[in-house]
Amino acid sequence: MRQPIRVELEAGKTYFWCECGRSQTQPFCDGSHKGTPYQPMKFTAEKTEVKFLCACKDTEKAPFCDGSHSR
Known part of the structure; x- marks a missing residue:
């Protein structure tokens, strides 16, 4: 089980969320x-x-956590 990761996002900034799970x-x-x-x-x-x-990469609201990790 992988817990969600808390991040501070900056308005207007572009991010690239890892979908594969391999990123360090x-x-x-x-x-x-x-x-x-x-x-x-x-x-x-x-x-x-x-x-x-x-x-956990199971969310249906990517890139945001939807609680899938606890199912």
Whole structure:
């Protein structure tokens, strides 16, 4: 089980969420997906705030945690 990762997002900044689970800089992409069918999810923060990003990769609200890790 992987718990969500607390991050402070900055309004207007673009992020790349790791979708493959291989990144050493979770929850963000470090390029480790190369050679896999996965691609990072690009998203831009709407406002500066603390959010919990999914680390289990089972969320249906990617890149944000929806509690799937506890099922």
